[in-house]
Amino acid sequence: MSDLAVSEATEGIGAESPRPQALLLAFFGGHVLGRGIHVATASVLDVLDRAGVSEHATRSTLSRMARRGLLHRVRRGRHVYIGLTERSRAILHDGERRIWRDGVVNRQWDGTWTLLGFSMPESWQRQRHALRSRLLWAGFGSLQSGLWIAPGEVDVPPLLDGLDADGHVKVFQGRALPPTEVAAIIQEAWDVDRLAGRYRAFLSRWQDPLAQAPDSLARDLLLESDWLQTIRHDPRLPREHLPAGWPAEPAQELFFGLSAEAKPAARATATEVLDTITDEQADEL
Template sequence: MDSADLRREHSVISPFNVEEIFPDVAAGSARLPRRQSGSSPQGLAVTLIADYTIGTRAWLPTTAIVALLGGFGVTAGAARTAISRLARRGVVEGSRQGRSSSYRLTEPAAAELLAGGISIATFATEPDAWDGSWTVVVFTMPKEEKARRSSLRAQLRWRGYGPLYDGVWVSPHPLTEQAHAELVAATPGSLTAFRGRLVGFRADITRDPIEAWDLTAIAERYRTFVRTWEPLLPRIRAGEVTGASAVRSRTEVMDTYRRFPTLDPLLPVDLLPADWPRARAREVFRAVYDGLIEPAQDYVRSVAAQDGPRPGIRAHTVAEMSTGVTARSPVRTASR
């Protein structure tokens, strides 16, 4: 059973509205494609290009990108449309030599993706520490300002806040000065933030801040991830996942796992069930992503080399990603 069969067997639930979780990036930056409940051609293209060129911004032939996306069932026409749209968004830039065209990440997109990669790679690696206090963000906004209200909610969700009540959002983590400034800029004169401890008078008549999150749904998302990918580990260790299958699995495991930093606000362990599955999901992610680095890199290089040598194609491990893909050790590749 391959990864596609496993995904069909275990449907993934989404505890939040995906459009709310993944807002558009700030104005003036590269407009990375909005995350979707599935994998869009644009999203897959960005993940593929970043996974193998983020540290070098190497050029990938259009034919190679189209061929690689074909491994995900994306038609040649849809792949070329995705590339064109990414170029218009400022995510990739093109180069042409004769009849051949190539694309690479733009500098702004590479910078944003590197920062995002660090966030993904370091997610849930810091020691768990909580002083028992909650950050509370309170805002008021006319209902007719729907777009502005939606933008603020998206920014709060992006930062790990949960809605305790309609205009009251909470987080166990301190609010940084930068995050506060960005939220205030989005809602001038309409937002107040403070930090304090919960006053627990009668538990049966008050709402605990932890209820701002659907812990059952988040845990099930983690468990679904583990059920989907863990069965692939024996085949990876045996070297049985190669070629296009290695690239497909490595891309898809990243495309799925990268959502957890916004789905899971890293609530303190004291507030979570004893069997919280976050740690196991991270172990499985690393085992799949790092375990497929050699066969996936070999295949991407072989596809790209049909249009000429591409020495800048290099895959990276989760550990390397956590440093911004700057401390890369050589990856062994098959001789050609």
């Protein structure tokens, strides 16, 4: 995804009470992305209702996502169908990569750091807010005022897309040299205890997955949106510099296991309840 908009799309989602947009992203990623379909609004309302979201909240969120260019809407008779846009596909593909392929710890770190400093005018509140969100999603932590750091080599230009901030940002790559200690850098740039607490909370919440939702479809959406929020601010720190008993990998194993159990039934339920048309049919309307 070119602009890492998933960081902004999911910002502020509480893991214990997912916002409608988090669940909608999970729904579109799991049941629309890659299938070449538009799905009826009524079906989306039904699915979100199963996950405990009111019709009003779902409609408001769908309208907001459409205004932001994340959804394409067409009318067919009395029904409105919703499909993905190029931007939302990019967001969902990036979230898919983060959830299923990256892993929660970095086992191949070569000692390289990416350092980024920025200074923007006070009037650029939107740009500063957007850049901070993107930096967090990309694995950066704030080492000191205006200086951010991430393990490994990070492709920074995509983080600046649409911000017109190139002249206000400086980027370097390098290695820590004595007397600098990597452990001290990590403690300064990231709240390691809070990161660990997110994973422990996830483990606690999902020890009894049957208590989370009335059916497999809703459970799967709640599980995936919760996991995305749990990993959202995790920089994937080098494994050798993490504290003993780091809970990220046990939490990931639990997520993968529960997801594998829920997916077949969730997909079967979705096939039964979703009213869909093909993208080609939508283009004709």
